[in-house]
Amino acid sequence: MIEVKNVVKTFDGFTALDGATITVPGGGVYGLVGPNGAGKSTIIRHLTGIYRPDSGEVLVEGSPVYESPEKKALIASIPDDWYAFPSATIADMMRFYRGFYPTFDMARYEKFRSVFSLPEKALIRRMSKGMQKQAAFWLAMSCRPRYLILDEPVDGLDPVMRRQVWSLMMSDVSEYGTTVLVSSHNLRELEDVCDHVGIMNKGKVLLERSLTDLQENIVKLQAVWKPGEAPVLPAPLEVLHTSHVGRVCTYIVRGTAAAVTEQMEQFHPLMLEALPLSLEEIFIYELGGEQYAVKEILL
């Protein structure tokens, strides 16, 4: 399990993390989402032992990860700006990683050769961004990490390779109980793989739940009212967003589908339907309350 407790990190007066707290349960996929500058990459750099928190704790299996070779040996990470030595090939980087990670699995590395089909003797810096990303996956997964920490992992990969990579990770999760923490803006993709989601904004974690809980606790209602009879919804209903298209009103309301539908029935709509929200919609409407709503821009 990974725990980040009240971590504060400032850079020359700018607060990048402002008491961030997350708990990543073991053996699942945790999606860290948030707008640009929310502090996702900063939290990941804390988790991989690169940054030392100004205050708070970053714990892996109960003990701090910073300056702990034992804990860091359990973690492999692929940052958004993955680095390989300028004159290094994949084979060189493999030897480098193998010298540091006691769990580096050569057989696995050999097995992945056919999956990634990358030129092992070519300079990594001459490869395309997508190929570099594949190389990073190849090496990171060959380390057989207990914790895989990924920042925008499939950015730059083609659709086939994306699916391939996710499939490899999922098999590690199910087979070895690997814990994956992934930060991404591709919510559609995260929705398919995440068990838990943490939403960050302005250095804070706004909410953190299992995806099921999250989806069950917010509902999209579509209602049709008689002309001129659209009611003002009462206060107990926490409406996050309202929109109208013709006579169809769409409400984003916090609460379970059953409870919210029951309350809405009291206003006798002509038609009422409760729909589940996608992760992307949850993200947009949750952040709407944090002054991060999509602005209607007229050009």
Added chain:
Amino acid sequence: MSWEVSSMPSKRSFFNRTLFRRNLSHSWPLWGLLSAAGAMIPLYFLLELLNAPRGGRIPLPEEFAALLYQAVTVFAPGFTAGYAVLCAMLVWGYLYDSRSTGLFHSLPVDRTCLFATNTLSGLAMLAIPYAVTGLLSCLLAVCWGFFDLTAVVNTVLAVIFLAVTFFGMATLCAMLTGNIFALPALYLLLNFLSPILESLIFTMAQKFLVGIGSEADRFTALSPIVQIYTSFRTHFQQFTPGGEQTAALRGLWVAALYALAGLGMLALAWFLYQRRHSERAGDVVAFRWLRPVFRYGTALLGGLTVGRLIYFCLWESLFQKGGYADILPLAVCVALGGLLGYYAASMLLEKSRRVFRGSLPGAGIVCAGAAVLCLLVSMDVFGAERRVPDLEDVESVQMVDRGILAGPFTLEKDREQVEAILDFHQSLVDDRAYIRSYEPNWDHDEGKVFSHYISLTYQLADGSTLSRQYDLWFTAERTETAGTYENLLSVFYEDPKVRRCDVTIPEDASLSSISISSEYLKDGAYGIDTSDQNPEDAKTLYAALLRDADEGNVPAKDVLGNYYTRGTDTRLCFNVEYRLPIDLWEGSWNYGYKTVYVHPQMQHTIDALISLGYMTEEDAARWAEDYTRDRTSEPLMENAVVYG
């Protein structure tokens, strides 16, 4: 797969083989090239040795030792200083880029392991070229029988000491900086900061204070490269009384002390590395507390360099009267230079040109600092201008007036002369306001004032040295007034012991030869060297000089004379060469020279020249007549023209 096996707590490691190997393989072009270049030296000697049967000579072990010592004293300090910073840039380069810092600091090793491995890698890179060159040279020496184990051990120690010193310093710089270009800049600055700063401050003090020199050698211990070059010496004696050659390495302990300091710097660097934030990659300085140091340090250097330049261009060359600075314009210029430094440093720190908003307090501090600095220096708060040592504190003193040395006079043997020099020095201090303000009026004073550049150097009883330099004007009126510095110097020059000193060589020196130059020599020869004639002649001539000195025939120096204006036609000049029994350098004796201008009243010397056949009596008489008639420098040349 069993996680339990892979996550067993491992023993703490201080070294990572993979990183070490990677560092060396990454940098092989550098150390490979240098090793190849180093291997050329033994190769050259091999070819020479192979040529030995055809006239070449197999060296002696002492010569081999001397060669090794020369390599470590002359070549190694500079080379190691330069190469160490390159090695540090190679092993610590990852700290200057956020991506590479991220990779290294996320690896399952702690910073102590990274530090130890990188330090060993850097030292190994430094050692490889030396090892290749040294091993090949030793192999050669063993094969041809001129191997000297002591010399090899000393050389190896010296190289280790130098490597630790300079790599330690470069590593400390690497930890303090966050930018790859800032590392060599800081390293260079730290190596020369003390002489540079000292020289700049003394140059500024010279602009206000009378007698202050600009030599910057008081704190050279803070500048390893300067101090090592000063203290690290080869002693090679080719011509010993016993006919044997000896070679020794002097100052190895100095290198050892710096190596200890290098270890200290490595320890400090390790301490800083533990506290260094990865996010500082790319910044000029790696710690927040260093930012004001960098900002105000650059301001100080800017004030002392650019500020002085601005003052010189805009004030000194246009408006300043006399040789001493006007405090207000100088303070303004120093403040301007300081502000330039301050804002340049701020731009580098912020990586932006928008540094002016909110900078008023800092700029105010710089301006106030410039004013305070100029005020403190001009007020002579440390009493440097007024300092005259007490008689009992002086061990010896020497004076150089217009390039002519008087002394050294020791308190033990020449108490009166030391007292006279102290009185003269005190009069300079008492007259400092006059010295500072006096400026000749060339409309009236042409030919009536004479400039002297006088330097006084005291060896004090506590082992320290005190030196003062004065640019002075001498007038006839003040020379006749008792108690003035002009009068005191004139009286000092009349002292028979001082006059004798003008023609004698140092007590511990042995006479080598005398070369005579004049247009009045026998057979029209312009120059004669006694070593080409009869070496005994030098002794005869020197004995004659001493007799003239003893009988008071050597005239006193005229403080109102100008030695340089006498026409060369009537000069009769001795160049007395002597040998000093001091440390020998690079196999040659250390020689000294004293120039003696003969005056017609030095009759014993003239007689010796005639008796040795270097001059005829007619030529001597003609010379004395022409010398007296020579009006080139009249009325200034009526007295002595003897100096050395």
